[in-house]
Each structure stands twice: as C-alpha cells, then as structure tokens.
Amino acid sequence: MSTLTAPARTITPIPTARLVHVEARKSFDTRSGFWLIASIGILATLATAAVILFAPDSEVDFEAFASAIGFPMAIVLPMVAILSVTSEWSQRTGLTSYTLVPHRGRVLRAKAIVAGIVGVVSMVLALGIGGLGNVVGSAINGTDLVWNISAQEFALIVLGNLIGMAVGFMLGVLIRNSPGAIVAYFVYSLVLPTVTLVLGETQKWFADKQAWIDFNFAQGPLFEGSVSGQQWAQLAVTGAVWLVLPLTIGIWAVLRSEVK
C-alpha cells in the first residue's frame, strides 16, 4: 500500500461536474443504454423517411416532420430518464455507486442533469433531421419549402419532452424497478389519458375542470404552439400534484431506503 510510504494525499470532495461525466458515461456504456440513445436518431430518421414516402404532397411541411419525429421521441426520452435511476436498483449497481458517492441526492442530481442534456441535444438533433427531411422531401415532391415551426413552438415542444422525462424520472425514484417504472410510465402517459378522455366525454363536471385536474391534458397546449396565461397556471397546478409531489416523495424514499 503506497499510501503509507508516499507523501500523504490531500483528498478533495468529488466535484459535481465529475459526477455528471460519470453518469453520462453510464448512460452509454452498455449495449442496451447505447442502443436506447441511438434509437432516438434512428427513429427520427425512419420517421422522416416515412413522411417523405407516404405523406400526401400537400402536407409535406416542417410540422409534418416534427410531429412524426415527436412521437417516438416522447416515448424513448422518458425511458432514458427512467433507466438512469432504476438500473442502480434493478442491476444493483447502486451498491457501488452509492458507496463511492455516499450522497444519493448528489447522484440523483447528476442523473437529472444528464437526462436534461440528453433531452435537449436529442431534440436539437431531431430538429436537424426533420429540417433536412423537409428540404429533401420538398425537392423530391416538387413542393414549396414550408418552415412552419417557430422558435417559440420548438421551445415549447422541448419543454413538453423535458416534462415527459421528468415524469419518467419521478416514476423511477418512486418505483426503483426498471420494468415496473416503464409499465407505470405507459399507464401514466397512454392509459390514463384514455380514461380521462372517456370521463371528459361522459361527465360534464369533469370536462369543465379537466385542464385543472388532468396533467396530460394540461400539457396539450405545449404541443400546439401557444400557451395562454391560464394554461400555464393549469400546467403548474396539475404539475405540482402529478409531478412535483410524487417526485418529492420518491427522492425522499431514495435518500432513506436501503441499497441491497
């Protein structure tokens, strides 16, 4: 052991930037992690190709590409967020991770930062692929180039996807099991909206209040290009109940729970 013969080392705390680097690496360094993130680019390209091939000429505009790419993104990105948290428990890597860094809050924060970066970079990448598709598509079809997504609209869509990732992160810390959290995400984002849709169509009292109760419903305006003051308020209220509250409980549980 060289520590006893070499001059004493000064040990400094692990900086957050290093933790972010480590977590980013952990997102890519397994086959499953790599292909999950690679699938963002692959699916965006496939969706773009599909629009060029199958969409009616009159509808080949930037928005068509954006919505075609947006759907797979809205599913894959939250998975990235879920797995970054749950694999520590499902694969039991937490035994090492939380021993090397015995501050679970710091590790979670690094994971959240990585998820955010992956989200924004993926969206910008998707924008580029969609833009390229728009240029190529218009040229092939001989239609005019239509750039009908503004910077503001794009920013809102990015926000919408980041909220989706936050929901994944929330379910990850709350459930701490990969299959469980993934299933929960699909219930949360696909089954629940169907239930509330039916409820809204059959129960008038619910339809009146839906935007104040239903988080998925309140996110709708983000993908429609503009959000009114009232809609921001609805997003904030439903987000507090459906996202911030369970996220707080989940983080508390991660800090307290036993890593086995």
Add this chain to the structure above:
Amino acid sequence: MIQVENLTKKYGAFTAVDDVSFTARSGRVTGFLGPNGAGKSTTMRIMVGLTPTDSGTATIAGRSFADLPNPGLEVGVLLDASAQHAGRTGREILTVAALTMGLPKRRVDEMLDRVSLTPTEAGRRVRNYSLGMRQRLGIATALLGDPEVLILDEPANGLDPAGIRWMRDLLRGYADQGGTVLLSSHLLHEIEVIADDLVVIGQGRIVADGTKAELLASAGTLVRTRVVDDLATALTASGLNPVLSGATGGSDVLRVDADPEVVGKVAHEAGIPLVELRAADGAGLEEMFLELTSDTQREGNS
C-alpha cells in the same frame, strides 16, 4: 481503523443487528464470522451508509462514512461481486469507478494486472464472468483507490483454492503495511487462516471477540474413548462439565473445560481406557460456531 458502536437495526419485529460493537484495528486482518443470516452483511452495509441504522455509530478513522470527501480513496468496499450491470465489461466497471474517484486510466490496467484478469477477460461483459472472476473484479474495484481500509463481504466465495491463497497473501500484505482489513465469512476455516482477530456474530449479536490466539486457546481438552458414557459420569462426579464434541464429528469424543492432565487423572482413577487425550486447540470456537449454525439450519440436525 474501523470502530462500530452499539449498532442496532430492526426490520419490524426482527432484530437483524442487535447492539453490535467491535473494533477492526489497523495493521490487522479482522475476520467477521457468522452463519448465513447472522447480520454480517447488514452490519457492513450500515458501515458504508447503504442501510440506515436505528441506533449506534460506525466510524472509519474517526469519521462516519458519509463524511469522507472521496470514500473510494480511503475505504475499499466489496459487498457483493455480482451486483454489477451485466452488460458492462469488467474494464468499463473499473473505468467508471476510477473516473468517479478522479484516478488516471492507467490505474485500471494496474488493478486488472494485480487481480490477474487478462485484457481479453477484462473486455468481456460481466454477464459472462464466473463468480471467481467477479470476485477478482470486485477486489480490483476495492483496491483501485489505494485505500487504507478494506471492507470485504465474503470475498473468498467462488474463488478456487489458488485464488483463496492469492487473496490471503494479498490481504496479509495489506495489513502488514498498516492497512485495516475487515472481511466476513461463514466458514471458520477460511477465516482462521487469514485473520489475526475474530469477531463472531450470531443472530445479530456478537458472541465472541478477540485475537485468534485468545479464542483458540480457551478451549479446554478433547478426550476420546470407547466408553463415552462411563467417562462422562466419572467427569461429572469430579465436578467437571463434559460435553459431546460435535466439532470433531465423532460421537466418541468429549470436550472438557479443564487441563488434559486433570481429565487424564479422572479417567485413570475411574479405570477408563482412553484412545486420545489432547488440548482442544480451537475446538471450542468451532463448537460454538456449529451451535450458532445449527440454530439457523433448516434441517435441524444439531
């Protein structure tokens, strides 16, 4: 140095760790011995902050684990060699750990070399590792930061005899240079050959604690005879307390808490022929350990 004071951990009505206190000193290998389910792993997880404790403290060189600024450089920990992402390569697992601790990449190669994992093996995914290879990788992770304290839970599990000897030499060398080594095992013989000090735990409580020499010395006499019942009667009549020695595996051996000379005299006076008479040399420890084990054995063949 590791200091554990009055640790208690309950799961509902079940007390997994019950007022556990002991010290693992520097320059020594401390064996943490107990049957499966005795509370060894829970105690070790509490030490490194993975399991919250109900009461008590565990400190490493005077500080709690959570207060260490970069724990990997001060405490090498191996709790479960199989707790790794099956899809990462051995090299990648070490690289991630080195990155976390802020160590240069060459340290990874040094450690792979030290635990005798070849570059080809290191490039394979852990999914394809044998338990022995996982243990070597886990030990490499623990040694990576060149720490002064090692906490290893069942590190010899899955190692072949050559591997166990290698680990024994490695830990011996570590302690000889002033390091603190705490390792657990459920096998007495495994720990007997490595440890300087022993801490024995059963059903969450410390049942014996001391240097190996002390614990092995206080063991009395073993006496073998064809007429066990007669000898037992004669010894009891002389105020001694003979017990059948389960540790030796025979039904013709008694263990007595007395010098061999005393036991020989009693047998001589009673005219009982002996087959064997000797100092027990740790048989007492082994018996105590067997008793602990039999309490938790499902077969109930105690």
